[in-house]
Amino acid sequence: MQIKPASECHWDLISLGEVMLRFDPGDKRIATARSFEVYEGGGEYNVARGLKRCFGMRTAIVTAITDNPIGCLLEDLISQGGVDQSLIQWVEFDGVGRSARNGLNFTERGFGVRPAVGCYDRGHTAVSQLKPGDVDWDEIFGKRGARWFHTGGIFCGLSASTPEVALEAMKAAKRSGSVVSYDLNYRDSLWRSAGGKKRAEEVNRRLAPFVDVIFGDFSALGFEMPDQARALEESIGAMVSQFRFKVVATTLRKAKTATRQDCGAICYSEGKFHQAPQRTDLEVFDCVGAGDAFASGLIYGYLSGRDPQSSVELGAADCAITDE
Amino acid sequence: MQIKPASECHWDLISLGEVMLRFDPGDKRIATARSFEVYEGGGEYNVARGLKRCFGMRTAIVTAITDNPIGCLLEDLISQGGVDQSLIQWVEFDGVGRSARNGLNFTERGFGVRPAVGCYDRGHTAVSQLKPGDVDWDEIFGKRGARWFHTGGIFCGLSASTPEVALEAMKAAKRSGSVVSYDLNYRDSLWRSAGGKKRAEEVNRRLAPFVDVIFGDFSALGFEMPDQARALEESIGAMVSQFRFKVVATTLRKAKTATRQDCGAICYSEGKFHQAPQRTDLEVFDCVGAGDAFASGLIYGYLSGRDPQSSVELGAADCAITDE
Amino acid sequence: MQIKPASECHWDLISLGEVMLRFDPGDKRIATARSFEVYEGGGEYNVARGLKRCFGMRTAIVTAITDNPIGCLLEDLISQGGVDQSLIQWVEFDGVGRSARNGLNFTERGFGVRPAVGCYDRGHTAVSQLKPGDVDWDEIFGKRGARWFHTGGIFCGLSASTPEVALEAMKAAKRSGSVVSYDLNYRDSLWRSAGGKKRAEEVNRRLAPFVDVIFGDFSALGFEMPDQARALEESIGAMVSQFRFKVVATTLRKAKTATRQDCGAICYSEGKFHQAPQRTDLEVFDCVGAGDAFASGLIYGYLSGRDPQSSVELGAADCAITDE
């Protein structure tokens, strides 16, 4: 897989996706909490943030934020995260949040037999209203340059127009020689009232031909996601033969309880399979974003010139640590 | 003004309005905070809560809440507030917040020359989608009985249908002999994209004929709101002659800084004016809800059989303490 | 076991017991803490609260609270818990706490090999001074109606008069056709200076003939509490033959460390034994109230018309989650 040299590009990676405020009640439960800590997060954004914070890569986020104090808090958090914000589209606030708002995500951690719980509040966001033509992709990929472009199934589930934006971006990225990666992340809540998994699959299949590196939940592309390595390799083989992916990678996680998990990873690359060592009985503090950490570690492997085996190991380690 | 005896009514007061989560960054500013305390609040609701918590009245809230963990947190907070929740309409959650969500309100306190700042996130809420016919007002006022009904200009600014709901409720309340009060609270952010103050005025004027006790910002009804007592009395006279209000009451607050205010109140009742003692240089910890506290204290005065002078003094004292 | 239909009763369950403020130093230890979070709790109350919060049942607490700011905090916490407070007896405060006070409970969680530690401060409480005649049980059970009455060995250990109150309540409950349950909870600290376990056993045996459903530590009734299922069934058999209990239920918990436990449960009902699946190596965040959660889940099973097997499983699951 050909990756453009760092010296020719302004950015190492561009991510396209939503950045939400994450409200975390700590040890408490959402419904009885009286205070929340607040972070920023979002599947595609987390990859850009991880590459910057853990690995020092130059990353930027393409998204839209409604211009109010909540948006300014997002800006403050992204600043702390170190991700370049110059490509963010700021959308006028109507004073109430009818025309455009910012996405929120309330999550609690779970403990032992009690599972983690999340509650999205991300309808009518500015980013869900992005449409083709809003972003000057040729300026980004053609003129300034980026070595890698990443987006995924969460962004594409935000509305009917977001897959069109992703498609437009992928085409521009490919034209410029950037690697394109896509995380198949499927969120039932996003698609429930918009065609369900069937529709998600259609959207993903329409984008897949433009993807070099694919992550995640293969079932969202209409393939099996079996537990056993053998069958998994077959499934990946089928995907590759149909879509010509250069790299296919996924974690193999099994949550025994909310606080104890097994974690491994597999990566297909140019006809070969590579596996990260399986970690068992990992003590888990907070499992949110572990899949994004995996993508972030693996992409860094490739961006830094490592081979596929090293890259998948880096991804799996990053996933286990769920570092910053 | 005739008030039904407590023994004939299941509730002392019914409020109609939105209950939002209020996110409070404490000493910090919204845009740089990392944690928020959370309360419940809402102009009309605050009156019901104050009557329950400070004065032990039996109050209920009519509103709609989207059924997700955020809604459950609202339920938990309202439980703590002691307001009867049996009339709340629970609306199905779509997993994202596109069809219906719960209102949020980010507020910071201000200090000295820095004013308090608020940021609504209350578009597309369940309560804004309430429409005539959703609530069985005759069951509430006719069968079970309430001595007083309260709503206001914030609820009526939520959408095009909410004034219709208010109208329907007022008519049922009057039919049953309940006192009807209305707080003219004008929020520019709510009306900015919906016809502005002119439209608010039209809505308020359409409801005014059904109102017995009117609170607040007379300009939202198309009357002057002068600083001087003399001129204010004239303005009230004009209102009364046009709309036949039995009671007209408003606070006279002047914020010297975010932390120092003067606070007084005036109450017109059956041809006479009553003034609460003017308090100067009040140290202010948090001015949110002071107007609602005034309404709450004054209504309690009437519900407990006090005369207008005592009632306006009670309201003004409650406003100064901003209890709870 | 016959349970009155919900439509004929104002409440699903009435609990009789103390509600204490629980002071929790979080990760810290009591003796070196500088701040405490505060909750409300109490063995019998927890059952009423769990039935309301987890299962939506209409429950009330019968207790006495001293009328001071600490009592008002209890009221605020019980409001949040959703349990009906209209039957609470408010006792005048003397300004110091000589004549009557409110119970406090300082608890720390333990971690690993360090056990949880508790420190009661519940002498001279208002509730410990309750005596026969203070509560109008016929109004509660006879006129308004309750499907179930619950109390237990903690309430009966508060003073010499509390077992008399429990007896009076049980008799009224049975007269009205309510199910009567009793949790044998034995607290050495309560009985140490009041006759010890021998006296607790006498008290429990005096009440047992009025009990339909008995929970807990059989040794407090003078029976064996063996580890093995076989022997346990024999012990239960002996209890049933002596006291004619309709249901006998207990958890089988084994704390390997403060943070790791095994948890199962057994329920005898009409001649048959039912076991909940044994959960091993549960990660424990806070074990306080797990037994109460079991009672709460099992009672809900019966109140909602489930069979004994489902009910004990519900109880055991609730115990494992220790919800809220």
Place this chain on the structure above:
Amino acid sequence: MQIKPASECHWDLISLGEVMLRFDPGDKRIATARSFEVYEGGGEYNVARGLKRCFGMRTAIVTAITDNPIGCLLEDLISQGGVDQSLIQWVEFDGVGRSARNGLNFTERGFGVRPAVGCYDRGHTAVSQLKPGDVDWDEIFGKRGARWFHTGGIFCGLSASTPEVALEAMKAAKRSGSVVSYDLNYRDSLWRSAGGKKRAEEVNRRLAPFVDVIFGDFSALGFEMPDQARALEESIGAMVSQFRFKVVATTLRKAKTATRQDCGAICYSEGKFHQAPQRTDLEVFDCVGAGDAFASGLIYGYLSGRDPQSSVELGAADCAITDE
């Protein structure tokens, strides 16, 4: 006034009084708080602590503490305060708090027009059960030596036996040549059910002949406490002629609001009056213990050989700063 040299005494000052846990809800109110910070405090103890922390004096507290985790927390807090604990009597805990407990004090700060609120929970404490003979005063004052002994009207209001303990201590102190001071602090809550102010006055008058330095609220000794300096001096004159006090000192505080106060002080010494400069419009963060700080500063003045004018100024400054 003769003061023994430091080199001849093991301690500079011995205080006799209760040490309570103070629970502080911060910006919140007691009745709606969910967490409390905890400090130690008590009128007589505060003087010993202030002398140690602000002025480096060697001070000890004579009190009784019930031996449970709450008592250990008191010990930890007193350790931090630096006051010698070797004279504390540890009383056995019965597991519940029926026979002896530790005193608690819930206080909220007040703000602006809302006054500070306190709620004692100090009935049945170990210290209230101290009786003559429990403490070996001759060992303390006769053998080891202390330059100054301090107690006051709060300790003497705890029970019928505490004034007897104070008397016994004062006599031993005087025998050894120690200066004896007494703060007339009158707490209505302590005396309400024990004879009221009239009884407090009797108790204070019985102790007064053994007092060298008297602080505080003269009305608790049956004298006027007028606002004007002239009349105040007359009142002091009457006190001195009756009781032969060597020093009479009191603050002149006027709380305009909970957050704004005026603060001055007057000190009579050997026929002359000394006044500290009047401070107006002091911003007040927390007024608890300001009177104790005054006593502490003034006593330090005398212990360090300063003249009465310097001493009262030191006391007034300490009161204004309410250090630590």
Place this chain on the structure above:
Amino acid sequence: MQIKPASECHWDLISLGEVMLRFDPGDKRIATARSFEVYEGGGEYNVARGLKRCFGMRTAIVTAITDNPIGCLLEDLISQGGVDQSLIQWVEFDGVGRSARNGLNFTERGFGVRPAVGCYDRGHTAVSQLKPGDVDWDEIFGKRGARWFHTGGIFCGLSASTPEVALEAMKAAKRSGSVVSYDLNYRDSLWRSAGGKKRAEEVNRRLAPFVDVIFGDFSALGFEMPDQARALEESIGAMVSQFRFKVVATTLRKAKTATRQDCGAICYSEGKFHQAPQRTDLEVFDCVGAGDAFASGLIYGYLSGRDPQSSVELGAADCAITDE
């Protein structure tokens, strides 16, 4: 005063100075606190941060940071502040802090009559070891370009070599046509063991000829700093005639108490004096950095093409709000 256009420069402003961790005990005092909030701060840095956060300017900080977790926390905080970190020099950590460490600053706020207290822990820092030649100033000012260069008396008090670094930078800045500003900030603690105010004055006088815009405490340059406007203007006149400053600006603040201040400002520019409106009785939350905020506002005035009167008003307003 000539300012280069934004389009010709990579940065609007470069600041040279130390960035410390600021440890803040909140409402508590340093000596008895058990937790601290942490911010970043530093006189020269604050100007760059304010210009970025309040006014959106592109600013960078030139400093040195020791490469350990404390340094990484500084990096995280500066990221949040939005100031460009690409010019920071990272210095190797020896594991202990003997050869180089990072500066810390413990500060408490003061309240009413209690003054704010600070405690530096900034000896042996990496930045104090900066020396001429360490920074490539020609690359910064000559090649990439900056419209404005700012440093001050705190940086120049760090060691014997830092004034040399400032001089080197000023010369490069002037060569490139950048405006040079200098804040005379005098910190007694920095100079106490290094020649005192006399030495500070010598250092400042040596740098003054290269300064266009001078802020602050004129006494650190050997001139009078009188209270009265008239005399102040004379003093400024003397400074200008000696050093040819283009702009001389200073705040006129008077702290009545730690929580109440008067605040005004004066600005000399090209032969004329401009005064900001005097604000009296400002309620002060935290006065740290108010002088830096003034510089930041005034510089923004000039950078955005405003006239001197607008610029000084902007500075004074920024100072009053002490934003962020």
Place this chain on the structure above:
Amino acid sequence: MQIKPASECHWDLISLGEVMLRFDPGDKRIATARSFEVYEGGGEYNVARGLKRCFGMRTAIVTAITDNPIGCLLEDLISQGGVDQSLIQWVEFDGVGRSARNGLNFTERGFGVRPAVGCYDRGHTAVSQLKPGDVDWDEIFGKRGARWFHTGGIFCGLSASTPEVALEAMKAAKRSGSVVSYDLNYRDSLWRSAGGKKRAEEVNRRLAPFVDVIFGDFSALGFEMPDQARALEESIGAMVSQFRFKVVATTLRKAKTATRQDCGAICYSEGKFHQAPQRTDLEVFDCVGAGDAFASGLIYGYLSGRDPQSSVELGAADCAITDE
């Protein structure tokens, strides 16, 4: 081993070492934290504190503290810890921390596969500048008396002069008949730029002849530290034959993850080996100071007249609980 009776000594144990502020970001990581809790700590000090807090021994610390608010916070924390501070040397502060400062230690806990991280900031501390002659050891050991003297390899790694101070103290202790113990604690960070482990070994070997009881990492004395009991006993045998130690004791800990450890201990005494029971899979909250707790427990065993087997078990239990 002969230990002086308690009645002949003013102290049970004197420790010589540094006391640092420990900054703890709780659940967070240092580099992204915004607040820190603060404790006091230090290898040698922890032993004195543990003996006081867990076992009631009279202990004192010999150290030096720079006299500024940070030092006062240390004083406040040590007061809370109960360790006698009368032997602390207070060193003048220069206002900046160039000549002398106080040591800081930033630590984060680790979780699961993420290891605990620490960052020292302890260069140029007052205590590292202690030199022979600064402390009057004959006054301490000869006149007032101490039963036990403890120091260790951390103190001796602070500078070139600290081993000389330790030597001076050990000699005085031995002259007076005190037991001397030494913990071989090796910190790479301290020695990295001062001769490394080789130099540490030389220092330790020079002190070893004066040591009665040796703890810790034998490799810092040039001996093997094998995993297996058999080989370990041989290594201890070699140490004893060379240095004539009376007691050699060490924990045998193995961290499986940051949150799960095995923990055992071995103690050689007068020709015999004693082992504490091996605890496996201990859940670990915070492993800092576990070795010091071991020393503290074992020393208490000897001071209270227990035999070696009981003493090593006490040490191991204390280590497992890591109490206070």
